[in-house]
Amino acid sequence: MSDRTDPERLLLVTGMSGAGKSTALDTLEDIGWEVVDNLPLTLLDRLLDTPPQAGSRDHRPLAIGIDSRTRGFDADALVKRLAKLRQRAMFDVSVLFLDCAGAELERRYDETRRPHPLALDRPASDGIAEERELLASLRQAADHLVDTTDLSRAGLQHEIRARFPQEHGREMVLSVISFGFSRGLPRNADLVFDLRFLRNPHWDRVLKPMTGLDQPVGDYIAEDPAYEPAIGQMEQLLLTLLPRYEAEGKAYVTVAFGCTGGRHRSVHVAERVAGRLRGAGFSPTVAHRDLASLPRDAVEEPKGSLKDNMTK
CATH class of the missing domain: 3.40.50.300 (P-loop containing nucleotide triphosphate hydrolases)
Structure with missing residues (x-):
């Protein structure tokens, strides 16, 4: 050399x-x-x-x-x-x-x-x-x-x-996290997406002990008619906003996806969106804040709620 x-x-x-x-x-x-x-x-x-x-x-x-x-x-x-x-x-x-x-x-x-x-x-x-x-x-x-x-x-x-345009400067640090609303909003989140409108795997006996990292859970969530159009629009919004944040010189951006318990829907969607962002040239890190928490019926939205009735 x-x-x-x-x-x-x-x-x-x-x-x-x-x-x-x-x-x-x-x-x-x-x-x-x-x-x-x-x-x-x-x-x-x-x-x-x-x-x-x-x-x-x-x-x-x-x-x-x-x-x-x-x-x-x-x-x-x-x-x-x-x-x-x-x-x-x-x-x-x-x-x-x-x-x-x-x-x-x-x-x-x-x-x-x-x-x-x-x-x-x-x-x-x-x-x-x-x-x-x-x-x-x-x-x-x-x-x-x-x-x-x-x-x-x-x-x-x-x-x-x-x-003095950026030539070899540091890249914007992009973080994608999942969380449960029952345990509070994450600190320092710049963009928060509420996924509680999607069908909830918590109320399925087989899926309940699993997480959003498991394929059956992802398949179950994806069957919701609102899933593809809603998540697709979220991805498109991020692909529009993130380059603007980077151009403005924002050093850190945190995108948070929340469901009730933070174990199923938010985990699955965070993984999907992070994959889409990687495909677009970004380098997000992914963290699942509440993945290790135990499933609790008391904190989940009741089965048979308006949301559940809409997705049946």
């Missing part, structure tokens, strides 16, 4: 305090960048002078957050340092500068009741003016200039993802 010779991607994230550097770095980390914030410039030199490890499997691009609060900060010296780095083949260097109108920065500091880092005992406007002067050369050298004056946090996240 040949050594890797491609230059490492290096993004310097800087700008006005309060303009959204933390949000930008968090977003870059979510899409797979390695992120370091406020590293002292003396340590930054050591980091950048270390060549990429040949044959390393971790080729994530590196984003480094630096601003006027960074120890040893000198914008002019940093611009010269970056110019030298660009002349070497080790790094593909770019600068992201986050700017914002002074009035909006004042409003943000007033809203959070935090002092400006360069004006701890003075009005925020003084610190903003001083910082803008300190960063002038770095702003001029920026490859990417983003004005966050009219951007919300979500708007800035969208802007970062658009400028």
Whole structure:
């Protein structure tokens, strides 16, 4: 195997305090960048002078957050340092500068009741003016200039993802779980589907001790006339929503299927839907929260209920 010779991607994230550097770095980390914030410039030199490890499997691009609060900060010296780095083949260097109108920065500091880092005992406007002067050369050298004056946090996240598309970032973590409503809703479920409208294997003497992992139980549930159209629409809904969640940068999505006891219908449907999602290119993990619980007549909907009458 040949050594890797491609230059490492290096993004310097800087700008006005309060303009959204933390949000930008968090977003870059979510899409797979390695992120370091406020590293002292003396340590930054050591980091950048270390060549990429040949044959390393971790080729994530590196984003480094630096601003006027960074120890040893000198914008002019940093611009010269970056110019030298660009002349070497080790790094593909770019600068992201986050700017914002002074009035909006004042409003943000007033809203959070935090002092400006360069004006701890003075009005925020003084610190903003001083910082803008300190960063002038770095702003001029920026490859990417983003004005966050009219951007919300979500708007800035969208802007970062658009400028730095995910190439080798982490995939969205997708979980599919089954549960019983009798034991409460699962925590952190993003989407919950209630399957109690389907015929209930609990009331069949042969099927009762089985679970939704057993073929006879699945066959019994699938005989319900509502089964195929309803579950098919649930699958189609998920195939529509999940790519949108991923595009929005959502790191974790949990889809929960519930029946009364959490042993039959929800287990079977969770397995079926997870299989459909795998076929569509997703990689869901499947968990059955209440599979090991004992069947209890007292918690199941009564046999002969309206639902049962509708499916007879």
